[in-house]
Amino acid sequence: MIPRLSLCLAAALVALAPHPAAAQQKQSFNFEFSEKNGICSVGIPAGAQGLKVEFTVRVSDGNTNVSMHNIDGEIVNAALDAGRKPKLALVFDGKRRHDLEWGEYVAGFTYRAVGGWDDTAKANRALEELKSSGAVTFVADRESWGPISLQAPGMAYGLLDDCVKRTAAKQAAEAGSAQGFTVQNAGEQYEIGANSGTTPLTRGEKVMCFAHWVALLTMHDNNANDRFWSRLPADLGPASAEAMAQDWAISLRQDIGEDEAAAARMERELQTKTEAQYQKIQAAQTPEELGRFFRTLGTCEF
The missing domain is CATH 2.60.40 (Immunoglobulin-like)
Structure with a gap:
């Protein structure tokens, strides 16, 4: 469960869906x-x-x-x-x-x-x-x-899951995951992808682009004090990552139109693939693995 995933989906998918007229009663929880x-x-x-x-x-x-x-x-x-x-x-x-x-x-x-x-x-x-x-x-x-x-079903699980992922990312950063991969290399790999001449058009490619940008955004969230993640150029920074994630989600929603059942299926697909992609990036242990990640980001441009 990725904290930023729900925010991007809420902004890009849920916000475009019809809103219920009745206000829901607030609940209080004690954990x-x-x-x-x-x-x-x-x-x-x-x-x-x-x-x-x-x-x-x-x-x-x-x-x-x-x-x-x-x-x-x-x-x-x-x-x-x-x-x-x-x-x-x-x-x-x-x-x-x-x-x-x-x-x-x-x-x-x-x-x-x-x-x-x-x-x-x-x-x-x-x-x-x-x-x-x-x-x-x-x-x-x-x-x-x-x-x-x-x-509330899922709330205790969500608290644990978010904590585990934050801590795992921090431990990976402290352990020197992907040693030898620099901020400059990240930017270069991103440019290589951007200049590759490939533009994702299919729904599956758009879903993976969304997943990659949310993975990057979540890495920023979980490694705010880490030298590598905090010094990436603006094109790879958190503001850009959040904007790109929302753009791809909106593009997917526009493809779907007003079919709410399809939107719900799309949301589940985005969640599943984003979880998998984030786990893969979090576990990256070599410069080559992170290099491929940043090159793929470069292909995900409008």
Whole structure:
């Protein structure tokens, strides 16, 4: 999930669509969010006594933990005294159960149950539930807490996903990703693409141009203090990237016309391809990979 993607789509696609006449009632949400030391976490209050379920992701390796905070100390102490480790699970919407691969009780300033997965694929499947589920129940042996309202399907997932991508981009920049590729080289590769004589005309090419410019814009957002990304020329700067992304989205919308069903399909296609392109650019490790990215940007001109 790319933060700038929704903004560009809203400006270029949604803004051109008919607006509903009725005003929607505002909703308030209550999440505890943390982003530090390469770790992203989202806590969701679970009623009285400070109960809270928390999802935590360590970005460097995808390690994912889930914890239930401020549970009854007697439960924790009894298990610790017996040397018993709990079997933990998450149940979404009362139907879909995901067993954690390990679990333990922790006693300290607060009492909590915490667990996770060694298998990243299993962890990801559980996190995917946050996209569409309305509630989760935390289970520890015979004890359970929930159902806990997720408040708005997809919101907790979005907070985690945005944080993971920001942190991963920062870590890649700090690690010297694509060492040897300079600001000057970026501009030169862009000019090579612009002078190649190819002008994208098909819908598929326009979609990829949109995806490339949003990827560039998001790299700017996530690396504002990085020397490379902050010193690119104006043609490759954030203002230009945002304008180009919106221009391509508007061009696509004009191709579609007033067909709202087609516009919805287009939005999904843009989201999917932009996510994939951003992940590819974020993972670029060689000058050649970044060079190809900037050359492609050069072909995406009106």
